Amino acid sequence: MKFGLYPGCSLEASSREYLESLRAIAPKLGLEFEEVKNWNCCGASSAHAIDHLFSVALPATILAQAEQQQLKDLVVPCAACYSRLAIAKIELTENAKVRNELQAKYHLSYTGTTNILTILDVLERVITPEVSKQLPKRFTKNVVCYYGCLLVRPQRITNVQRVEDPQQMEEIVKTIGAHPLPWGMKTECCGASFSITRTELVGKLCGRVLDDAVCRGAEAIIVACPMCHSNLDMRRSVIEHVTGKKYTIPVLFITQVIGFALGLTPAQLGMTRHFVSTESIVSTSV
Amino acid sequence: MKEFEPKIVAFVCNWCTYAGADLTGTSRIHYAPNVRVVRFPCTGRIDYNLIIKAFERGADGVIVSGCHPNDCHYTSGNFHARRRWIVFRTLLEYIGIDPRRIIFSWVSAAEGAKWADLVNKAVREIRELGPAKEFINMKQWYEFEKALGGFRG
Amino acid sequence: MLQDQKYRSTLSGTLYSKLGIHVERCYQCGKCSAGCPAASAMDLKPSIILRMLQVENERYDREVLQSYTIWLCLSCHTCSTRCPMEIDIPRVMDVLRSESLRQNLIHPRAKDIVAFHVSFLNTIKRFGRLWEVGMIVEYKIRTRHFFQDVLLAPVLFLKGKLTVVPHKCVSIKQLFTWKKQESSL
Amino acid sequence: MARIGVFVCHCGENIAATVDCEKVAKACAQLPGVAYSIDYKYMCSDPGQNLIREAIKEKNLTGVVVAACSPRMHEPTFRRACAEAGLNPYLCEMANIREHCSWVHPKSEETTLKAIDIVKTIIAKVRKNQPLYPIKVPVTKTALVIGGGIAGIQAALDIANAGHRVILVEKEPSIGGHMAQLSETFPTLDCSQCILTPRMVEVAQHPSITLYTYAEVESLTGFIGNFVARIRKKAKSIDEKLCTGCGECVNACPIKKIPSEFNMGLGTRPAIYIPFPQAVPNKPVIDRSRCTYFRTGKCRFCESKCPTKAIRFDQNDEVINVQVGAVVVATGFTVLESTFFPEYGYGQYKDVVTGLQFERILSASGPTLGEVRRPSDGAIPKKVVFITCAGSRDPAKGIEYCSKICCMYTAKHAMLYKHKVHDGQAYVFYMDIRATGKGYDEFVRRAIEEDHVKYIRGRVSRVYERNGKIVVCGADTLLGAEPVEIEADMVVLATAGVANPGAEELAQALHISYDRHRFFTEAHPKLRPVETNTAGIFLAGACQSPKDIPESVGQASATASKVVALFSRDELTREPIVAVVNRCAPPLYSTCVGCFMCQTACPYSAIEREELRTRDGTLVKTVARVNPGLCQGCGTCVAFCRSKSIDLQGYSNEQMYAEVVELFAE
């Protein structure tokens, strides 16, 4: 199955293990990616914090490029980028004023033919019951799936079912043998882009997430967003400082756990890049 | 020179606007004498052919007024009237009647003053438009009616 | 007419005429403030912001633009997802931020957040993509938070998470030239 | 040639001060068809009316125009006078030269001319008036009451006690409705069962009431005074005549774990069951969808245990047609379930319950026998949070209205909880407290002041489970919207009152209208609150909108008085202001082309289809026919008919055109 791919900035830098693991599992799942050429940053939370039209212009440039490459389905692994692109797509298709303005200024000819998909949308399609039966390993752990905000909200953009208690990630991890636990922090915010400017706030919000995960008996937190990951993993010392507690629970990208079940090594999946050791979970899995 | 005094026909419903106009009387609020009231049970009863007829016979303006939305004595007659009016409006110019000559309003049984205002406003506006001398091509109108699928019995 | 003019000049007038957001709809249930992850750190809770906008007077409009809250909003959409009156609060915050910037009413404690956004956008402006090293250096210069996160950097580097040379993409240069000319909403 | 009499009234000075009445009378005398024209000081006085009566006789009048005050004031007076003199009353009309002329214009030539114009148009109309005769329809003096909640029970008893027959149809195995499920009732805290059960028994024993439980109305045809209802009596699988209600069968049934509807899923029942101990009738039914015998063909334990051999596995549904003269719809409402609330956990948490479930928990006959114990582990909850407006006043959830009863029952719940768990703490999150009945606000104040229930103004954002506690995240909007987090043992949602699942279908079967929330609509919100748009069908209780018991009962008695008033006569007389579709000689039969535009327009579903046939029975065409029992005379159909085949008596096209044309006649 072939998809367009927009990696986004953080997948090339602070969360490169996400992209590495995605690229590692792709051939085994029959996935092929064509990257959007010469892509630019989507603007993340800074552009719309400052200027709305501009926050549409950045992703619109990406979408126009994707369309030029005739990428019908564009997967955007970063939840933040996904959200920006999806919002821009809706603005461009529904708001004629914005569309015309952008068209006039940069001759962006975006017609809205590209579907924008999250990583979950893609994995859901390829991890069929057949595939799951043939997996060399099983990831039989108690896990909690953490969606954060942007994979589910605003619902108008994401069209996700059960917005307060989504099940898409759970369904995927179940097929590789994991036991997803019900928990209360699934869609709470991790502090997102305040990682640098308000680390304390991030520490507090992530503390609640880790706390609930641990209380429920989870052995790992599964995520599908680089921001969630870096806040929960990289900012662990801040979290511990704010909450005054120690947490050893590892945070894994969904692509990494799937990679594990496909028999890839932790190094191939970039797990060595994590701040919080994944040793425990990898060594005790079968 | 004496000012032009328009002749205006008001098609009103029995339950709201007619009663409202009664209240204008009981409150002794004076207003322009140019309007003649024709009473209907409901604005829903008002056939646009009657409006055409009024113009054909020399009216300079027509007021159509009934109950406020949701206040209709017959629950929905006024909605039907409104809907018909929207269609009718587009046909008016076709037969040579300035749509501004028809004034649609809601006057409830408690709005005596509003009735007086409505009449005065109608007289003022239609006086500005001048006498209705536009040629009314009735033949064209009847053809139109026929084209709409009906026939005049 | 005068009334209309006055209405348009208030923030809620702007929100309504430009975006169709009707702040009058807010009936002050407080559900947004109740679920907002950043509320505890905010000076004015989201529902209070809405209330102040409803009043439509200069003083409150100014206080709103000077608030810390608008910069603390994470755009997490928790509030709007649950708001019974379907008010797009994060979008309101977007507008308030750009208005606060335009009128230069930024809350003193939020200056570093603004600096972050500017550094971020400057990096994109220069390279088309985010280059974290470059951005953080600029941010630190702008805010003088030189020592924040210094311990993190070497680890990041060791983990291969910091790139020393920026990736480049130049196709969006023109976005910025245009942006300078008219920073409209 | 018409012979019309014109009577111009001075109304003392009221008219004569500005209008030259004599001149009006003289001008009218010149008009074609006018046989007599006179002015007089007070037309409505006895001598004035006499003047008319005598003129009718002496001058042989065929029509009367009284130029005086508004017809809304004295039309009945003068029509009666005409009738007394032998003239069909509908040949008399009034010209309003007082409210519409003398009172609103100064004394002037012009005012008099306007008065003449006004009288002229009415004369033109009267020239075209036809004698009309009041419509008479016979009345079947039996009422159908649909729904056996408190509203239906009250209506049935009131009608039956007035001496009329009642058929009460209830879809569940027992009557009682939601009131039977309640613990104690605000504002007096009397026990619901105690005040309801005697009424239920009275219904069962009343000689004039026929009770059909486990039954539904499938369709209703006919019109006021003359309805035919088709009722499906679902098979109960027992012979009610033989069954003594001993309950042996119920004990015998091995299928015991079916969630009990009556206990809102908090308890269980067998496949053969009596919904609750005080049920009326107190006889079981077999739930065929759950019964092993009906599913697999084996079991019949109940049958073997029945001492009177009353079980009937082979019973079929029975469909009966009944003739009734009036219908009272009292099918009540329901409340949203907690699964409706994503932010409160989609009903996943056992200790997040609805108000109705909490009623069962509080009820002495409920699953916990009246002890407050939470569903998950039976522990006594020490901290209970009540969340009001759950789903109500929430346009995002599609319900913008206030459910009206929940503020009150929440105060009641918190109070009863405190009475039972003295060391417990109750919190109520609210947006507004709507306690507008007699003694209602005092009741809420008591909860706050005497029972120390903590009221927090704010809407809860989220509820989730943590370490066996239910965490409630709210904000106190009276403290600057400061977030509040409470770790509760139990949460009660005052979920919105909504229409019954089958409300729409029932409304369609009965031809009554309903709003976008599927509550049935009244004919007029202020002045006809218990009637529907369909004459002869009335509304009682919460099927119209959420209501408390006093209101439901009040409305039920109001419907009963309407029904009894209807039944007080053998025949119904109605104003003949109704529409008619023309009929003419063959080969045309009618100019109606059968487009049925009129049918789509009629707000009262008064237009039916009629097949016109030749003598030998071949179909000529299908045309419209107005059911005069249903038509209210709005005339909307007339304006819709392009072939001008339907006309409104009293306001016919001929009459209306004559008025308009006369205005401009030279």
Ligand SMILES: Cc1cc2nc3c(=O)[nH]c(=O)nc-3n(C[C@H](O)[C@H](O)[C@H](O)COP(=O)(O)OP(=O)(O)OC[C@H]3O[C@@H](n4cnc5c(N)ncnc54)[C@H](O)[C@@H]3O)c2cc1C
């Ligand atoms: C949690 C809660 C607490 C309350 N506490 C109080 C209180 O303390 N005091 C107070 O005054 N009020 C209280 N109320 C309100 C009270 O329950 C209602 O006012 C009352 O039940 C309305 O009566 P009803 O007969 O209109 O409707 P219902 O009680 O709903 O009865 C309707 C009946 O019609 C039947 N039915 C439905 N559809 C059909 C059909 N198609 N054919 C035949 N039958 C049908 C139903 O089975 C039911 O028996 C409370 C309500 C709730 C939800």
Ligand SMILES: Cc1cc2nc3c(=O)[nH]c(=O)nc-3n(C[C@H](O)[C@H](O)[C@H](O)COP(=O)(O)OP(=O)(O)OC[C@H]3O[C@@H](n4cnc5c(N)ncnc54)[C@H](O)[C@@H]3O)c2cc1C
């Ligand atoms: C400011 C205001 C605004 C309102 N607005 C609305 C509204 O918008 N919509 C709405 O639905 N309701 C409204 N209401 C409520 C409405 O007025 C009442 O519901 C309604 O008038 C009650 O009617 P009633 O016949 O019970 O009492 P009343 O209207 O008070 O009539 C009682 C009659 O009895 C007479 N009377 C008194 N004592 C005696 C006696 N001993 N012997 C003989 N006769 C006696 C009185 O003179 C009076 O004529 C409003 C009320 C107020 C005060």
Ligand code: SF4
């Ligand atoms: S949730 Fe919506 S309605 Fe409630 S206070 Fe916030 S903005 Fe207003």
Ligand code: SF4
């Ligand atoms: S979008 Fe902003 S205001 Fe709304 S809940 Fe998130 S942080 Fe709070």
Ligand code: SF4
């Ligand atoms: S009939 Fe009317 S106008 Fe004449 S005296 Fe009586 S009230 Fe006055």
Ligand code: SF4
């Ligand atoms: S036949 Fe059905 S109702 Fe009777 S005992 Fe068996 S399961 Fe129960």
Ligand code: SF4
């Ligand atoms: S055992 Fe027979 S008599 Fe007794 S309740 Fe059951 S059916 Fe009725």
Ligand code: SF4
């Ligand atoms: S009655 Fe009270 S709790 Fe119920 S919807 Fe109305 S305001 Fe909310």
Ligand code: SF4
């Ligand atoms: S609208 Fe006129 S022609 Fe059509 S069905 Fe009705 S009566 Fe007949």
Ligand code: SF4
């Ligand atoms: S007059 Fe009104 S109620 Fe009567 S049939 Fe016509 S539309 Fe229906």
